[in-house]
Amino acid sequence: MSQQQPRRVPEEELQGKPIKYGDVFPVQGELAEKPIAPQDAALMQTAESMILGQTQKGGTAAAMQAAATYNERAGLVGHGDISAAAGDEGVTVTEMDVPGGRIITEKVAGQVLGQYVQPVPVQNPEAAAVMDQSAITIGEALEAAVTTAGDKPIDQSDAAAIQAAEVRATGSNLLAPGGLASAAQSAATFNASVDVEDQKVKLGHLLTDATWKLPADKVVTRQDAEGVMGAELRNSPDLATHPGGVSAAIAAAARLNEAQVQEQAGGGHK
Secondary structure, eight states: EEEEEOOOOOHHHHOOOBBBBHHHSSSOOHHHTSOOHHHHHHHHHHHHHHHSSOOOOSHHHHHHHHHHHHHHHTSOOOOOOOHHHHHHHEEEEEEEHHHHHHHEEEEEEEEEEEEEEEEOOOOHHHHHHHHHHSSOOHHHHHHHHHHTTTTOOOOOOHHHHHHHHHHHHBBBBOOOOTSHHHHHHHHHHHHTTTOOOOGGHHHHHHHHHHHHSSOOOOOOOOHHHHHHHHHHHOTTTOOOOOTTSHHHHHHHHHHHHHHHHHHHHHHHTO
């Protein structure tokens, strides 16, 4: 992975001042003068994890976290602080496929903090064609969860997992209004206010025909499974995933897809 490294600011340069976006990243205008706040960093960490499966060592989220930690320890920002730039104008991580890799772009308030190319292994074209025809997609994996956990009332961990799945499927953490992730969040909020089990919205209600409800779809990979599982775990009260639930279905699909690739690779050497 190649990228321009964020600038590290020596403490002697700060003289009691907070680390601002302009100290670390090549940004301009009002954003450059904004201190990096803890919740700004948290949003970028979440966005990176959704797209990349985890935060990147030495990357944008890590640099923001280091700056926010310094600012908080120095008493210059509070732990719950979030800048208007991040809170109102947004934190985004997007990916665009290019030959041999994908371009990852990370922004706050529309300004690019980091952009880099992540190489993607080149697959044999014939094997790829077979894989594309028979591999399990994210939408299909979500539909499989209807069979194994369709009667489960949707909670915040399910909503987070479905959101992560949609982000991985579309390649953007900008959620489609009225889409699957938005509906999942609405269902989780509704269920939290309802005491009667039969009145709650179940996974089966939402994930049936998930392939058609997603704005885009893609073949499930191990990185997708890790991202979805992480989202479900972070939002689960007992820090556990539901057996046969959303992340379990995505993980099972990823394993099947990997097994298929290995089988095809082995067959090609016979």
